[in-house]
Amino acid sequence: xxxxxxxxxxxxxxxxxxxxxxxxxxxxxxxxxxxxxxxxxxxxxxxxxxxxxxxxxxxxxxxxxxxxxxxxxxxxxxxxxxxxxxxxxxxxxxxxxxxxxxxxxxxxxxxxxxxxxxxxxxxxxxxxxxxxxxxxxxxxxxxxxxxxxxxxxxxxxxxxxxxxxxxxxxxxxxxxxxxxxxxxxxxxxxxxxxxxxxxxxxxxxxxxxxxxxxxxxxxxxxxxxxxxxxxxxxxxxxxxxxxxxxxxxxxxx
Amino acid sequence: xxxxxxxxxxxxxxxxxxxxxxxxxxxxxxxxxxxxxxxxxxxxxxxxxxxxxxxxxxxxxxxxxxxxxxxxxxxxxxxxxxxxxxxxxxxxxxxxxxxxxxxxxxxxxxxxxxxxxxxxxxxxxxxxxxxxxxxxxxxxxxxxxxxxxxxxxxxxxxxxxxxxxxxxxxxxxxxxxxxxxxxxxxxxxxxxxxxxxxxxxxxxxxxxxxxxxxxxxxxxxxxxxxxxxxxxxxxxxxxxxxxxxxxxxxxxxxxxxxxxxxxxxxxxxxxxxxxxxxxxxxxxxxxxxxxxxxxxxxxxxxxxxxxxxxxxxxxxxxxxxxxxxxxxxxxxxxxxxxxxxxxxxxxxxxxxxxxxxxxxxxxxxxxxxxxxxxxxxxxxxxxxxxxxxxxxxxxxxxxxxxxxxxxxxxxxxxxxxxxxxxxxxxxxxxxxxxxxxxxxxxxxxxxxxxxxxxxxxxxxxxxxxxxxxxxxxxxxxxxxxxxxxxxxxxx
Numbered sequence: 113x114x115x116x117x118x119x120x121x122x123x124x125x126x127x128x129x130x131x132x133x134x135x136x137x138x139x140x141x142x143x144x145x146x147x148x149x150x151x152x153x154x155x156x157x158x159x160x161x162x163x164x165x166x167x168x169x170x171x172x173x174x175x176x177x178x179x180x181x182x183x184x185x186x187x188x189x190x191x192x193x194x195x196x197x198x199x200x201x202x203x204x205x206x207x208x209x210x211x212x213x214x215x216x217x218x219x220x221x222x223x224x225x226x227x228x229x230x231x232x233x234x235x236x237x238x239x240x241x242x243x244x245x246x247x248x249x250x251x252x253x254x255x256x257x258x259x260x261x262x263x264x265x266x267x268x269x270x271x272x273x274x275x276x277x278x279x280x281x282x283x284x285x286x287x288x289x290x291x292x293x294x295x296x297x298x299x300x301x302x303x304x305x306x307x308x309x310x311x312x313x314x315x316x317x318x319x320x321x322x323x324x325x326x327x328x329x330x331x332x333x334x335x336x337x338x339x340x341x342x343x344x345x346x347x348x349x350x351x352x353x354x355x356x357x358x359x360x361x362x363x364x365x
Numbered sequence: 366x367x368x369x370x371x372x373x374x375x376x377x378x379x380x381x382x383x384x385x386x387x388x389x390x391x392x393x394x395x396x397x398x399x400x401x402x403x404x405x406x407x408x409x410x411x412x413x414x415x416x417x418x419x420x421x422x423x424x425x426x427x428x429x430x431x432x433x434x435x436x437x438x439x440x441x442x443x444x445x446x447x448x449x450x451x452x453x454x455x456x457x458x459x460x461x462x463x464x465x466x467x468x469x470x471x472x473x474x475x476x477x478x479x480x481x482x483x484x485x486x487x488x489x490x491x492x493x494x495x496x497x498x499x500x501x502x503x504x505x506x507x508x509x510x511x512x513x514x515x516x517x518x519x520x521x522x523x524x525x526x527x528x529x530x531x532x533x534x535x536x537x538x539x540x541x542x543x544x545x546x547x548x549x550x551x552x553x554x555x556x557x558x559x560x561x562x563x564x565x566x567x568x569x570x571x572x573x574x575x576x577x578x579x580x581x582x583x584x585x586x587x588x589x590x591x592x593x594x595x596x597x598x599x600x601x602x603x604x605x606x607x608x609x610x611x612x613x614x615x616x617x618x619x620x621x622x623x624x625x626x627x628x629x630x631x632x633x634x635x636x637x638x639x640x641x642x643x644x645x646x647x648x649x650x651x652x653x654x655x656x657x658x659x660x661x662x663x664x665x666x667x668x669x670x671x672x673x674x675x676x677x678x679x680x681x682x683x684x685x686x687x688x689x690x691x692x693x694x695x696x697x698x699x700x701x702x703x704x705x706x707x708x709x710x711x712x713x714x715x716x717x718x719x720x721x722x723x724x725x726x727x728x729x730x731x732x733x734x735x736x737x738x739x740x741x742x743x744x745x746x747x748x749x750x751x752x753x754x755x756x757x758x759x760x761x762x763x764x765x766x767x768x769x770x771x772x773x774x775x776x777x778x779x780x781x782x783x784x785x786x787x788x789x790x791x792x793x794x795x796x797x798x799x800x801x802x803x804x805x806x807x808x809x810x811x812x813x814x815x816x817x818x819x820x821x822x823x824x825x826x827x828x829x830x831x832x833x834x835x836x837x838x839x840x841x842x843x844x845x846x847x848x849x850x851x852x853x854x855x856x
Contacts, residue, residue, distance in 0.1 A: 119790065120848060121786065121790055121814060122786070187388060194450050195431075247394050
């Protein structure tokens, strides 16, 4: 497969979406393909990937089966994808897991799974992109973080940690790379109706993965640095971050 | 894709990852741009200084499953010297002059020798490169691969006609000698074969004898495209060089007006002091424009003139000043006549942030006038002015992938902006149709917009099949590729 552009003068649109088998990632793959991107869809679940291939714009979607916790595979797979696409302009890291964790549960196996998928996988993939974009003097790195990264809460200590870690990592990449013309965007969705949500206790303002992808695409197009989707979550984040610890530690939220 | 992807080797030392290829060091990953900077790609760039190192790079390409492209001075306007996401070998460090015979004017050089280094080496012995491009930053290897021409193409043909012999390294590492007797099919296809058959590792060229460091130059204004053509017709037989400059903004009866420059070598005895005019220090462009403005900053002042109004003003102004003076005659050092593009270092910076492209069709003399007139007025109707338009005369040659015709070429520089990018692509499609209908051809050194079907239409399926057959013989594993090759021939 070689998706490299026929016409070098046309503005190039080549993207990788990691974590593309379901949810926001899958919806974003479809949307990018509909917007004339050539998209490498990287996901663990092959059956869901092949569903993407049946999309109306399926010929612009190039599936790669990969488990993001297989970190040592990342460099060669990244090489292969960039060669297959003929280059790279955008990478979106959307892979995340959130197993149910009870209030009194301390389960390292679950915690490790979240750290590996949500955070270490992001570092493995985005490090590759960062080096390339620095050399290319351009490019766009997008991390799908979460409102959950804004505070450590009783319900999901390590999930919060992975998203906070991702936020900080993306901020550092932004500080490293903006001087080379590279944009780094942190997208923080609220509740999105995906597999991750089925373990959540209370939900509100839930949006569909399609709507989340449409809003994420707008943010990507505008090249913003940090964006909550929908934007009203920005105020929630502001309030949550400003609750003093003395109060916050007494809440069951 | 080519079949090289399936080439693998057991001798790689990486842990099992599901892939059995060597990963190229990202230390070599670089952004590579076209001369006009409008086209770019990321490549793994290698700069060998010896032929042995070149062989190692070819081996590495096989182990990594990547293709290899070659790059000289990087002066192609499009994607001819870019091999995105694959390997690119910059040959500029292979730059030795291997043999020189000042009695016969034969010179054998490595591919990375630039035109500037070549003329500087031979001129004080009374020789000059037979074909000179508008910039002297081109390498001889790159110039042979693109089979470049100068303002004397109608008399002496492209560079290939002055190459006596070359050694070509095939992707296997084997070196073959090619000339008009030995391997003559490869000789006529590797010249102008844009690096797809092998790597020139040495080239023997015949220089042109000169008797002065000066040229006799005459310029005169012409009021229409028809007058320009008449001038070429009348003076081609007694001029060594002719070039026309066209005011791209003139309309109606004045469409295609501009001025012409013609130049002749001085015959023996015409220059009272040839030893002086041939001296290197008397062949210079000069550090300042009009003796005042440092050339290195001229591009700053060019920027405003690249807008439409600026293009209008500049073209009109140039026409007017040339017209006021009427016909002029003067003597000028070779360097000043030939290397116009070197006058303004970094002139392409004026075209930032995106860059420029050139569109240069070659059209037979019978249809050229009408086709060029149609193209010029089409650009005006589409509101896409071109900053510089240059007219030249050509003759056919016997190279397989030839762009030449018994006719004319018109080179047009277009600035790309975010706003005009798509319209410019559409315009080139429209121009392609005019060119094909007029029996015209295209030049890969300049091209960035052709489509595979257009290339097939002008070259003809037979030539392409012949070229493919030669490539299959010289490069059976399809190791050699560039973005241009993939765009036009790998379908």
